[in-house]
Amino acid sequence: MAKAKDKNTEELILNAAKNVFQSKGMDGARMQEIADHAGINKAMLHYYYRSKQLLFEAVFKNAFSLLAPQLNAVLNDDSSIEDKVRNFTANYISFISQHPYLPTFVIQELNRNPEFILNMKDSQGFPNLKKFKNQVKNEVDMGLIKPISAEQLFMNIMSLNVFPFVARPLLMAFTSTDNDTYQQLLDNRKTEVADFIINAIKIS
Structure with a gap:
């Protein structure tokens, strides 16, 4: 169950990041906004991706x-x-x-x-x-x-x-x-x- 949950969370993050990067660009995107779109907190986002560059x-x-x-x-x-x-x-x-x-x-x-x-x-x-x-x-x-x-x-x-x-x-x-x-x-x-x-x- 843990692996399935992790995979689903990562997919949520990638989809949210894709939408934010598309609308705001790399420089305009903010990690907090991506976390909000993914429905998770910023700490969880940083657990999966330590930086915006790595997420991009x-x-x-x-x-x-x-x-x-x-x-x-x-x-x-x-x-x-x-x-x-x-x-x-x-x-x-x-x-x-x-x-x-x-x-x-x-x-x-x-x-x-x-x-x-x-x-x-x-x-x-x-x-x-x-x-x-x-x-x-x-x-x-x-x-x-x-x-x-x-x-x-x-x-x-x-x-x-x-x-x-x-x-x-x-x-x-x-x-x-x-x-x-x-x-x-x-x-x-x-x-x-x-x-x-x-x-x-x-x-x-």
Whole structure:
């Protein structure tokens, strides 16, 4: 029973922290507010996480651990580059639609503590581009896609998928859309982004 209770308490803390970090950012979040949202006292919160930084890292790792294996699986399966682009885009947009705070977390932490992200590179499940790089080169050499480096292609994929989530308020203002309409635009991007990239690299 104790283990189940501990696990439930930690889940309450992580969910509360996720919501507070999302609305207040890392610098604006307060441990007392997170404790209040979790329905526990501050001493209990500090028992689980001694500092706000450790709690932030736990929330980030928890979310990233759900996304990274999915992306890694797509990058390293035996499908074509075209299928990889489609599957990567669909998986990423679906996941981030359910965890909209994650891209902002990454940007905030890259600016505030770049070493933390770099240290995650060696963690289990972190996306590995080795196979993707070899496959892009092979498909270029075979004349299946236009000459492009795997690094540039991957950055194009990430940029077109990430930016609409990071800049959501700005793009909603530019496009004069409400939340429901903008979410539909994001859902449509599961195919729109893939088609755009594929049409840009595919040899007719």
